[in-house]
Amino acid sequence: MGSAAVLKDRKNQIFRKGNEPFDIDCNKDSLAGAVSQRACVFCGSRVVLYPIADALHLVHGPIGCAVYTWDIRGALSSGPELHRLSFSTDLQEMDVIFGGEPKLEKALYELIEKHEPKAAFVYSTCIVGIIGDDLEAVCKRVAEKTKIPILPVQSEGFKGNKREGYQAACNAMARLVGTGDIKGISKHSINILGDFNLAGEIWVIQEYFNKIGVEVVANITGDGRIEDIKRAHGAALNVVQCSGATMELADTMQERYDIPSIRVSYFGIEDMAEALYDVARHFDDSEMMRKAEILVRDELKTIMDKIGVYRESLTGKKAAIYVGGAFKAFSLVKAFRLLGMDVVLVGSQTGTKADYEELEAITDDGTIIVDDSNPLELAAFIKEKEVDLFVGGVKERPIAYKLGVAFCDHNHERKEMLAGFEGMLNFAEEVYSSVMSPVWNFVPRRKEVR
Amino acid sequence: MTKMVHYTATTNACKLCRPLGAALAFRGIEGCVPFLHGSQGCATYMRRYIISHFNEPIDIASSSLGEKHAVYGGGPNLKLGLNNVTAKYHPSLIGVASTCLTETIGDDVPMLLEEYKAEFGTAETPEIVHVSTPSYSGTHMEGFNGAVKSAVEQLAEPAEPNNRVNIFSGFISAEDIRHLKHIMNLFETPFTLMPDYSETLDGVALIEYPLIPKGGTPLQDIAQMSGATGSIECGHTLPDETAGTFLETQYGVKRSQVGLPIGIKETDRFVEKLKEITGRELPREMQESRGRLIDAMVDGHKYIFGKRAIVYGEEDLVIGLTSFLSEIGIKPVLCATGGKSGKFETSIRQILELVDSEIPVIKDGVDFFDIEEIATSLNVDMLIGHSKGYTFSRKSNIPLIRVGFPIHDRVGGQRILHVGYHGAQQLFDTITNTVIQHKQDQSSVGYSYM
Numbered sequence: 001m002g003s004a005a006v007l008k009d010r011k012n013q014i015f016r017k018g019n020e021p022f023d024i025d026c027n028k029d030s031l032a033g034a035v036s037q038r039a040c041v042f043c044g045s046r047v048v049l050y051p052i053a054d055a056l057h058l059v060h061g062p063i064g065c066a067v068y069t070w071d072i073r074g075a076l077s078s079g080p081e082l083h084r085l086s087f088s089t090d091l092q093e094m095d096v097i098f099g100g101e102p103k104l105e106k107a108l109y110e111l112i113e114k115h116e117p118k119a120a121f122v123y124s125t126c127i128v129g130i131i132g133d134d135l136e137a138v139c140k141r142v143a144e145k146t147k148i149p150i151l152p153v154q155s156e157g158f159k160g161n162k163r164e165g166y167q168a169a170c171n172a173m174a175r176l177v178g179t180g181d182i183k184g185i186s187k188h189s190i191n192i193l194g195d196f197n198l199a200g201e202i203w204v205i206q207e208y209f210n211k212i213g214v215e216v217v218a219n220i221t222g223d224g225r226i227e228d229i230k231r232a233h234g235a236a237l238n239v240v241q242c243s244g245a246t247m248e249l250a251d252t253m254q255e256r257y258d259i260p261s262i263r264v265s266y267f268g269i270e271d272m273a274e275a276l277y278d279v280a281r282h283f284d285d286s287e288m289m290r291k292a293e294i295l296v297r298d299e300l301k302t303i304m305d306k307i308g309v310y311r312e313s314l315t316g317k318k319a320a321i322y323v324g325g326a327f328k329a330f331s332l333v334k335a336f337r338l339l340g341m342d343v344v345l346v347g348s349q350t351g352t353k354a355d356y357e358e359l360e361a362i363t364d365d366g367t368i369i370v371d372d373s374n375p376l377e378l379a380a381f382i383k384e385k386e387v388d389l390f391v392g393g394v395k396e397r398p399i400a401y402k403l404g405v406a407f408c409d410h411n412h413e414r415k416e417m418l419a420g421f422e423g424m425l426n427f428a429e430e431v432y433s434s435v436m437s438p439v440w441n442f443v444p445r446r447k448e449v450r
Numbered sequence: 451m452t453k454m455v456h457y458t459a460t461t462n463a464c465k466l467c468r469p470l471g472a473a474l475a476f477r478g479i480e481g482c483v484p485f486l487h488g489s490q491g492c493a494t495y496m497r498r499y500i501i502s503h504f505n506e507p508i509d510i511a512s513s514s515l516g517e518k519h520a521v522y523g524g525g526p527n528l529k530l531g532l533n534n535v536t537a538k539y540h541p542s543l544i545g546v547a548s549t550c551l552t553e554t555i556g557d558d559v560p561m562l563l564e565e566y567k568a569e570f571g572t573a574e575t576p577e578i579v580h581v582s583t584p585s586y587s588g589t590h591m592e593g594f595n596g597a598v599k600s601a602v603e604q605l606a607e608p609a610e611p612n613n614r615v616n617i618f619s620g621f622i623s624a625e626d627i628r629h630l631k632h633i634m635n636l637f638e639t640p641f642t643l644m645p646d647y648s649e650t651l652d653g654v655a656l657i658e659y660p661l662i663p664k665g666g667t668p669l670q671d672i673a674q675m676s677g678a679t680g681s682i683e684c685g686h687t688l689p690d691e692t693a694g695t696f697l698e699t700q701y702g703v704k705r706s707q708v709g710l711p712i713g714i715k716e717t718d719r720f721v722e723k724l725k726e727i728t729g730r731e732l733p734r735e736m737q738e739s740r741g742r743l744i745d746a747m748v749d750g751h752k753y754i755f756g757k758r759a760i761v762y763g764e765e766d767l768v769i770g771l772t773s774f775l776s777e778i779g780i781k782p783v784l785c786a787t788g789g790k791s792g793k794f795e796t797s798i799r800q801i802l803e804l805v806d807s808e809i810p811v812i813k814d815g816v817d818f819f820d821i822e823e824i825a826t827s828l829n830v831d832m833l834i835g836h837s838k839g840y841t842f843s844r845k846s847n848i849p850l851i852r853v854g855f856p857i858h859d860r861v862g863g864q865r866i867l868h869v870g871y872h873g874a875q876q877l878f879d880t881i882t883n884t885v886i887q888h889k890q891d892q893s894s895v896g897y898s899y900m
């Protein structure tokens with residue numbers, strides 16, 4: 001690629017699989033002036049806690065931080081939908097000068113009276129960190145008066161990237177865990193961590209688990225409820241999806257309550273089946289394993305023929321992956337393999353060295369592996385590799401489209417259910433209908449090629 | 451007047467944050483990269499928000515401040531960021547907007563930029579303009595207008611008198627800008643329209659990802675604005691000091707202020723000014739589209755007479771739409787905005803008193819929570835505004851007519867035409883058809899004629 005597109009300081013965050021031994025820099029702060037696709041700490045906290053549907057989510061800060069996170073996730077709730085409202089203290093100049101605590105406190109009382117939430121999360125944003133509001137103290141006062149948990153989320157945007165935000169969210173949830181009554185919970189019970197119920201996928205996962213005889217205590221956080229999270233320490237196992245977002249909480253629960261955890265992915269058929277088998281293995285229950293095998297067999301029977309049809313058309317097409325967490329990227333690499341497609345680029349915003357090592361291990365020679373990329377770089381890679389399909393978040397979509405490349409949303413905002421076996425079929429369908437559309441015949445890129 | 455409980459918190463805001471407006475305006479200048487001085491999150495959020503409307507890439511650079519910069523000042527990162535943007539984009543202009551964070555820590559951006567030019571300035575160094583945009587005072591409109599004003603102040607040079615007309619058209623859609631340019635061409639008058647993001651945010655399909663998209667108001671035209679025959683500024687609620695007032699006091703360029711040319715009367719006023727400045731008659735094409743519009747209004751008047759509408763959004767958009775509604779027999783019952791210029795109510799009153807229309811409830815500084823509260827007693831037939839009103843529309847089964855920014859749940863928001871006789875025509879058709887469809891859908895008969 002044109003090396004002009006790569007800022008010198010970023011060279012070590014890009015790796016091409018081939019003869020050289022693997023090496024990549026990651027988890028660096030974004031470079032000033034590079035248009036990073038990364039978000040802030042607050043964003044990380046917000047996306048993790050957002051699906052908790054019966055809590056009040058109050059963003060303490062100027063209006064923008066709240067506005068940009070209003071109803072952003074397709075995280076569904078089977079009951080209350082308080083999470084879909086956007087609350088902000090909307091700090092004004094006077095608040096910045098004299099402090100925002102009084103406004104925050106008043107806002108909390110009013111909102112709690114009006115909406116009767118089961119708990120409230122109070123997010124701090126950059127300037128709250130600067131003006132020095134004592135969130136902790138305000139939350140404590142309000143909790144005493146209102147008798148519901150009021151949880152400060154220390155998510156000042158500039159204190160890092162999304163990762164720190166996940167941690168702040170986990171810290172807030174950790175205060176809830178252990179405060180509920182755990183009588184009557186089955187010994188074959190789990191918490192589902194790290195699924196956010198986009199397009200209703202946690203319901204599918206829950207059903208799988210129920211079918212193999214596992215009780216789900218708490219969803220963290222998809223279709224989440226405060227009362228469930230309070231009882232989460234009654235579960236026998238934490239089943240954690242997605243690398244960064246909720247791992248911290250699982251670790252805390254391991255320390256405090258000795259609850260073990262396993263990491264899974266629900267995306268792609270191998271990973272989905274493995275997730276069920278892993279849980280059955282953990283409980284060392286042959287009946288459960290038998291049920292899991294039957295479930296997998298039945299589900300595969302319904303989808304494999306259909307996937308085969310798509311595979312026929314998609315074989316040999318080239319895919320690029322750029323997602324938030326690296327864990328998602330692993331599953332995507334496998335999913336594309338199932339569809340017969342070649343992954344030529346894979347990257348993430350927040351991967352760790354270990355993540356990238358694993359990616360290096362599962363990709364083919366020539367694949368580009370990249371950390372914290374930016375539009376220009378991505379565009380250069382798309383062109384170099386003649387990508388047919390780009391998978392990313394909404395910020396990458398226009399780049400792909402501008403260059404006439406098909407695109408699938410695999411981020412928080414998507415509206416398609418992609419988890420589980422059914423989800424794999426949906427994914428195949430979406431990839432197919434994106435790649436095979438006749439509109440690509442008209443884009444300048446193709447006209448030049450043909 | 452409806453009584454309203456005033457809540458401390460803002461729920462579902464009807465405004466955006468200030469640097470977003472600045473970034474959009476800067477994007478409308480040729481060769482410009484918008485640059486936010488603050489933490490990374492703000493820039494990423496705004497990009498995402500803008501992209502979801504325009505479906506177009508927009509790079510907004512950021513100085514990506516981290517915790518230590520927030521304590522010791524953001525100067526070094528600002529300078530580093532400017533260097534990096536220059537190296538990577540080779541822009542002809544960088545438009546720097548501050549954010550809540552850098553305003554709160556008190557970074558003196560003008561001074562830092564002076565330092566930067568002294569330390570790093572070379573022949574390569576682009577022009578740099580800056581605008582102060584703390585979101586804790588003012589909305590995206592203050593950011594938009596502020597950026598236009600700052601750019602003109604910092605870029606206009608003394609120039610020989612020329613026969614150009616300066617058009618400051620305000621925050622309108624990409625299609626609107628194209629239409630205004632068309633009108634100027636019909637008047638056969640050279641002009642400088644600013645900001646012009648009709649191409650930079652609504653461009654064609656490409657092979658190469660452009661570092662900076664084509665289009666935008668040319669820098670040299672901005673430099674020459676001081677020699678124009680006159681300036682037209684659109685917007686009744688503009689601040690007292692604008693690009694136009696600057697050119698008038700500094701260079702004696704006569705300034706005319708009109709509203710956004712929405713509906714018949716406001717468009718008439720706009721073209722009157724054009725006639726005055728250019729000394730030309732109304733072009734035949736415009737006479738015809740005006741005539742056709744009136745003919746269409748006659749054809750459709752029955753279906754909409756007496757319908758009751760809530761109009762919300764940016765102040766000047768609401769004013770323009772309100773004026774138009776009063777021309778076609780629809781009653782605006784609530785005019786609402788999240789903005790707070792202090793001129794909203796008087797402007798609406800003036801416009802409506804001219805046509806002897808009843809005065810609706812007029813509210814500034816409100817959010818969607820307030821709008822819903824007030825609406826309960828108003829017996830409303832339609833909502834007119836951006837897509838964030840959808841939540842309310844759905845809940846109350848009142849049709850939403852999408853106009854303005856953002857349109858996040860439909861394609862083509864950037865192509866909605868609001869201005870000129872043509873714009874009025876399209877608005878008329880959309881509004882009327884929405885009413886007809888709503889009636890058709892609710893009817894037990896399902897008439898297939900109107």
Ligand code: SF4
Binds near residue numbers: 064467551585586
């Ligand atoms: S901190 Fe200010 S500039 Fe940044 S997103 Fe929030 S409101 Fe907007």
Ligand code: SF4
Binds near residue numbers: 125155
């Ligand atoms: S102000 Fe801070 S918390 Fe808010 S969006 Fe910007 S970086 Fe994130």
